[in-house]
Amino acid sequence: xxxxxxxxxxxxxxxxxxxxxxxxxxxxxxxxxxxxxxxxxxxxxxxxxxxxxxxxxxxxxxxxxxxxxxxxxxxxxxxxxxxxxxxxxxxxxxxxxxxxxxxxxxxxxxxxxxxxxxxxxxxxxxxxxxxxxxxxxxxxxxxxxxxxxxxxxxxxxxxxxxxxxxxxxxxxxxxxxxxxxxxxxxxxxxxxxxxxxxxxxxxxxxxxxxxxxxxxxxxxxxxxxxxxxxxxxxxxxxxxxxxxxxxxxxxxxxxxxxxxxxxxxxxxxxxxxxxxxxxxxxxxxxxxxxxxxxxxxxxxxxxxxxxxxxxxxxxxxxxxxxxxxxxxxxxxxxxxxxxxxxxxxxxxxxxxxxxxxxxxxxxxxxxxxxxxxxxxxxxxxxxxxxxxxxxxxxxxxxxxxxxxxxxxxxxxxxxxxxxxxxxxxxxxxxxxxxxxxxxxxxxxxxxxxxxxxxxxxxxxxxx
Ligand code: GAP
Numbered sequence: 252x253x254x255x256x257x258x259x260x261x262x263x264x265x266x267x268x269x270x271x272x273x274x275x276x277x278x279x280x281x282x283x284x285x286x287x288x289x290x291x292x293x294x295x296x297x298x299x300x301x302x303x304x305x306x307x308x309x310x311x312x313x314x315x316x317x318x319x320x321x322x323x324x325x326x327x328x329x330x331x332x333x334x335x336x337x338x339x340x341x342x343x344x345x346x347x348x349x350x351x352x353x354x355x356x357x358x359x360x361x362x363x364x365x366x367x368x369x370x371x372x373x374x375x376x377x378x379x380x381x382x383x384x385x386x387x388x389x390x391x392x393x394x395x396x397x398x399x400x401x402x403x404x405x406x407x408x409x410x411x412x413x414x415x416x417x418x419x420x421x422x423x424x425x426x427x428x429x430x431x432x433x434x435x436x437x438x439x440x441x442x443x444x445x446x447x448x449x450x451x452x453x454x455x456x457x458x459x460x461x462x463x464x465x466x467x468x469x470x471x472x473x474x475x476x477x478x479x480x481x482x483x484x485x486x487x488x489x490x491x492x493x494x495x496x497x498x499x500x501x502x503x504x505x506x507x508x509x510x511x512x513x514x515x516x517x518x519x520x521x522x523x524x525x526x527x528x529x530x531x532x533x534x535x536x537x538x539x540x541x542x543x544x545x546x547x548x549x550x551x552x553x554x555x556x557x558x559x560x561x562x563x564x565x566x567x568x569x570x571x572x573x574x575x576x577x578x579x580x581x582x583x584x585x586x587x588x589x590x591x592x593x594x595x596x597x598x599x600x601x602x603x604x605x606x607x608x609x610x611x612x613x614x615x616x617x618x619x620x621x622x623x624x625x626x627x628x629x630x631x632x633x634x635x636x637x638x639x640x641x642x643x644x645x646x647x648x649x650x651x652x653x654x655x656x657x658x659x660x661x662x663x664x665x666x667x668x669x670x671x672x673x674x675x676x677x678x679x680x681x682x683x684x685x686x687x688x689x690x691x692x693x694x695x696x697x698x699x700x701x702x703x704x705x706x707x708x709x710x711x712x713x714x
Pocket of ligand 1 (some may be wrong): 294303421422423454456463466467468469470471473538539540541579580581582583584585
């Protein structure tokens with residue numbers, strides 16, 4: 252990692268805190284590892300991402316319906332899906348500094364080897380034979396690799412008995428398989444069709460998370476698209492393109508992401524093809540999203556474990572079968588982070604006194620910018636505030652607005668640039684005379700005088 256890229260992560264984390272995007276979780280108590288809280292500006296950005304996804308993948312389509320299932324599910328769900336048995340990470344402890352590390356990360360970050368499918372003994376040997384070093388203390392003296400289940404366990408009821416164990420869901424996907432029959436019978440959808448869900452998932456991640464990249468509580472937006480087996484390749488290609496369209500909508504720069512197909516060892520036994528869409532984060536090229544062909548593994552498993560029939564009757568072919576599934580999956584928090592990294596810009600800008608300064612500006616795509624318009628009266632004088640607040644009221648139903656009259660106009664512009672507000676509307680004393688305001692463009696910093704009566708239309712056109 253170059254020093255510049257490493258700095259970029261520090262700069263983004265510090266801007267995120269300073270401007271109210273993301274705060275460290277439970278900070279006043281010394282924090283809680285791998286948890287983060289979304290602040291006043293962050294929650295707007297996150298909601299914009301989630302709402303846009305729901306619109307694009309559910310509301311704008313006839314073939315996909317939504318679901319909002321309970322986070323806590325019957326433990327048999329996780330038996331059937333394989334999570335109780337297989338949702339394991341291999342871990343090693345550094346004997347010198349006691350740091351606990353993910354063995355797969357230790358190997359894959361240092362060697363061109365994938366650990367998926369390898370036994371604990373093989374992983375231990377790879378680490379020893381290659382003299383891999385602890386990322387915390389630099390020594391190479393590890394325990395043998397061990398398995399660790401990533402699911403958070405809790406108990407239902409007041410007595411902590413074994414039969415009351417339940418889990419916080421580690422993915423949103425399973426609820427869509429479990430509700431397959433309910434959705435079919437209530438909507439009468441015909442294959443191909445999909446079920447979509449967005450919501451929290453939980454994984455007991457123990458490695459350093461790189462800010463919001465890997466957290467123990469995160470949000471996923473997932474789709475299970477049910478198909479006929481013979482169409483899987485065509486559908487896979489189609490969904491790969493849809494995922495790229497989503498990245499275009501977010502305005503993520505093409506040069507910053509790439510597609511990596513899983514090789515044979517990495518594939519789950521039931522998957523014929525899986526790809527990761529990877530993003531060039533400042534800490535390395537890492538998984539942003541996934542697209543998997545899951546065969547009919549999940550519905551078959553739930554049919555076996557629940558003893559409920561999961562077959563679909565195809566009226567076209569006049570036959571029954573368990574549908575196959577293509578699963579595009581998107582992490583909300585990773586989308587947020589990629590949008591932050593993509594947007595972060597430093598550039599030289601002229602100051603009012605003719606000098607230049609470095610301007611930090613978050614060049615979010617306008618459609619996801621957390622605040623769309625800032626209304627900035629030049630003074631706090633009562634008549635100007637009143638006039639500016641009327642403008643705020645006239646815009647707020649259509650655009651997420653912020654009203655700000657504190658500090659100098661220069662500082663306010665800087666603040667709005669750092670949260671990525673596309674347009675600042677400055678209200679000055681002349682406005683009281685000519686019913687016009689100055690609109691400043693975030694990216695070009697060009698200013699234009701616009702009549703207040705034409706402002707809504709001007710902004711509609713600009714977005
Ligand atoms: N249903 C399939 C599934 O859950 P996954 O690759 O384990 O697949 C899907 O997770 C997406 O969820 C990832 O591509 C990533 O965007 C996000 N994700 C997974 N674990 C995460 C974590 N610990 N923190 C933040 N996001 C995570």
